[in-house]
Amino acid sequence: MAADKKIPYKIYLEEQEIPKQWYNVRADMKHKPAPLLNPGTLQPMTFEELSGVFCEELVRQELNDTDAYIDIPEEIQQFYKMYRPAPLVRAYCLEEKLQTPAKIYYKFEGNNTSGSHKLNSAIAQAYYAKKQGLKGVTTETGAGQWGTALSMACSYFDLDCKVYMVKVSYEQKPFRREVMRTYGADVTPSPSETTAVGRKILQEHPGTTGSLGCAISEAVEAATTREGYRYVLGSVLNQVLLHQSIIGLETKAALDKYGIVPDMIIGCAGGGSNLGGLIAPFMGEVLRGEKNYRFIAVEPASCPSFTRGKFLYDFCDTGMVCPLAKMYTLGSNFIPSASHAGGLRYHGMSSTLSQLYADGYMEARSVEQTSVFAAAEQFARVEGILPAPESSHAIRVAIDEAMKCKETGEEKTIVFGLTGTGYFDMVAYEKFHNGEMNDYIPTDEDLQQGFDRIPRFAGNE
Ligand SMILES: *Cc1c(COP(=O)(O)O)cnc(C)c1O
Numbered sequence: 053m054a055a056d057k058k059i060p061y062k063i064y065l066e067e068q069e070i071p072k073q074w075y076n077v078r079a080d081m082k083h084k085p086a087p088l089l090n091p092g093t094l095q096p097m098t099f100e101e102l103s104g105v106f107c108e109e110l111v112r113q114e115l116n117d118t119d120a121y122i123d124i125p126e127e128i129q130q131f132y133k134m135y136r137p138a139p140l141v142r143a144y145c146l147e148e149k150l151q152t153p154a155k156i157y158y159k160f161e162g163n164n165t166s167g168s169h170k171l172n173s174a175i176a177q178a179y180y181a182k183k184q185g186l187k188g189v190t191t192e193t194g195a196g197q198w199g200t201a202l203s204m205a206c207s208y209f210d211l212d213c214k215v216y217m218v219k220v221s222y223e224q225k226p227f228r229r230e231v232m233r234t235y236g237a238d239v240t241p242s243p244s245e246t247t248a249v250g251r252k253i254l255q256e257h258p259g260t261t262g263s264l265g266c267a268i269s270e271a272v273e274a275a276t277t278r279e280g281y282r283y284v285l286g287s288v289l290n291q292v293l294l295h296q297s298i299i300g301l302e303t304k305a306a307l308d309k310y311g312i313v314p315d316m317i318i319g320c321a322g323g324g325s326n327l328g329g330l331i332a333p334f335m336g337e338v339l340r341g342e343k344n345y346r347f348i349a350v351e352p353a354s355c356p357s358f359t360r361g362k363f364l365y366d367f368c369d370t371g372m373v374c375p376l377a378k379m380y381t382l383g384s385n386f387i388p389s390a391s392h393a394g395g396l397r398y399h400g401m402s403s404t405l406s407q408l409y410a411d412g413y414m415e416a417r418s419v420e421q422t423s424v425f426a427a428a429e430q431f432a433r434v435e436g437i438l439p440a441p442e443s444s445h446a447i448r449v450a451i452d453e454a455m456k457c458k459e460t461g462e463e464k465t466i467v468f469g470l471t472g473t474g475y476f477d478m479v480a481y482e483k484f485h486n487g488e489m490n491d492y493i494p495t496d497e498d499l500q501q502g503f504d505r506i507p508r509f510a511g512n513e
Contacts, residue, residue, distance in 0.1 A: 062139040063306040070137055071301040072124055074294050076113075077332045078404060079120035080339040083411055085290065085403040086378035088114075089365060094509060097375050105272065107282050109180040113291040120336070122294065124176075131175045131208060132298065135164040140306040141470075145434040147454070154457035156450060157314070158470040159303045159330065160437065165231070168395075168440065168472030169326045170201035170286050173295035177284045178205035187280035188212025192242065192267030195394025196221055196228030197440075197472065198286030203235035214281075216242040216270045220261035221394070228476055242267035249273050249371060263387060264398070265370020272373055287323025288368065288377070288402050296329025303467065304333045312465060316346035316453060319469040320445035321358065321416070322395045324349075324402030330469045331414075338413060348453075349405065349416040350445040352424070353493045355388040357381060357401045358409055358416035360494075362503055365512045366400060376507065379406040383502025389492040392421065392480030393441040395471075399502065419448045420491040425484040427451050428474070440472035441480055 078084055087096040102111040113122065124132075143156040161169035181189050188211050193199030199215040206213035215237050222229055222241035232239050242262045243250040247270045253260065260266075268285075275283035286292065307314065317334055319327035327349055337343035349358055357380045367384040368374040379400045382388075386399040408414050428444035430451065431437070439447060450468040457464050474481065483489045506512075 059142055059310050059312070061144060062141050063309065064139060065137040065302060065305055069305050069309070071298060071305065072129065073121040074124055075297040075301055075332050075336060076116060076120055076122060076294050077297070077328070077335050077339070078117045078290065080336045081407065082339070083407055084117045085407045086365070088375040088377055091367065091372070091376050091507070105276060105283050107177070107180045107184050107186065107284075109183065110177060110291045113294055114289060124298075125179060128176055128179050132172075135171070136298070137302045138163055138299070140303055141435075143435060146431060149430070149434045150451065150454050150458065152454040152458040153461060153463045154454040155463065155465045156454055157307075157312070157465070157467045158450070159299055159467070160470045161299060161326070162437065162440065162470065162473035166197060166201035166204055167475065168197045168201065169296060169299060169329070170198050171204060172298050172329070173286065173292045173325065174198070174201035174205035175208065176295040178202065178209045178211055181282060181284070182209040182211055186211065186282055188214065189282055189284045190214040190216070190271040190275040191284050191286065192216045192218070192264060192271045194218050194221055194264045194267070194397065196225050196232070196476065197395055199237065199239070200228060200231050201286070202284065203232040203237035206237065207235040213237040214271070214274055215239045216244070216267040216274070218242055218262040218264055218267050224479070225476060242270050244270065246270070247273045263370055265384065268369040269371030269373055287325040288398070288400065290404055292325045293328035293332070293402055293404055296325045297332040299326065299329040299469065300332040300334065303330060307467070314345060314467040315464040316348060317467045318348045318350060318446050318449050318453070320396060320442050320471060321349040321351050321401065321405070322442060323398045323400070324405040326469050326471045328402050328405050335408065335413065347414040348449055349409070349414055350449045351416065351418050352388070352393055352396050352445065353418040353420045353491065355382065355397050355399070356418045357399065359418045360499060361401070362506065363406060363410050364506050366506045368400060377403050379403045380409065381506065382499060383505045385505045386499070386502035389494070392477065392483070392489070393424070393445065395440070395442040396445065417449055419445055420493070422484065422489050422491055424448050425481065425489065437470065438474050439470060440474040441477050443469070443471040446470070
């Protein structure tokens, strides 16, 4: 214990220790993630096809399976300096409270107005859009974190930002909406009358409160029918994992500084971007045969892509307009029950993480909502941060692992990603405190309905 005390509460990095390049884990993977397919031809999406929807440089990053390191442009490094490096915190108070011999560290990404790690990729995507000379970008947002991050990034680079926000969130989360508008974004509740797909959905389902899949379809239409606009996405894609590698690179630099070697690295998994970014450089060491770590992805039991999904090509959106991605999926029409961890309610998973999981490099665990909020509260009371419900999935498993160490007496080193703060999620906390939160877990029959809609073709059965 005494020797340990030399490790400060927060490990910061010096100027010269700050990463200047992102790390692309695909370069070190023997089995590369499967390419995106054109749903019409079932052929890999080409650069030309993808650049009609996405910014050119981002398409290059999406398709780049070979370069391990990619320079972070100077302008993005400059922006990162406003809120990075994020601290790596030794959870001394939590360890003390749990009376565990485990050593717990967390990387805190909630240190900016968007309240989550999503700004790391939003600023990169806005930068490349600006560099291409575009007028603006469109996107969707569910819970609102991604829309907020992108609004901040666009205002910094003076880009127009159109956000399609799932109607139910638009109405229930007016504060998130106002933060976006503060940064100048144009926020439209989805489905809307502003797109053909929105009008069609409204005609077929009058009074619908919308879904993420529908908002994606509207945002893609809004981008592809406007001169000078492209669509951007906040998770799942390879390019987003690449930008989020800044989380893992900083974490590794901080740990290396004190000679700390983690036994396990834990993160919550929605579309997989924060987890993919956190583990990237460590996974690289494993893939190159240099080290060995346990990696644990944590997902809600209500949306169990890794633990109960199928590893198949599927649509990325409910509207079935986006390319097919090979990933662990619950089916593009799967609508999870009203779990409060909005950012973890996606039916699919990053194809990079999916391949690593299929190849046995990663474990996955699903946890129930009430146990997640119990962990969130336990953490908030001793560590001085009110965690986001999404992040609290990782806290749950970190605490579980620390308690195992207490039983066995093992002094394991646990690192987990604390992706954000939960100040806009107080309705969920309220439900938890009032005992009104339930733990709905989909039955096999429920999941089968989603699996039935996965497109089947030769090699995808
Ligand atoms: C969006 C979000 C997540 C999940 O997204 P990933 O792409 O899986 O990282 C987790 N935590 C917070 C706070 C989020 O906003």
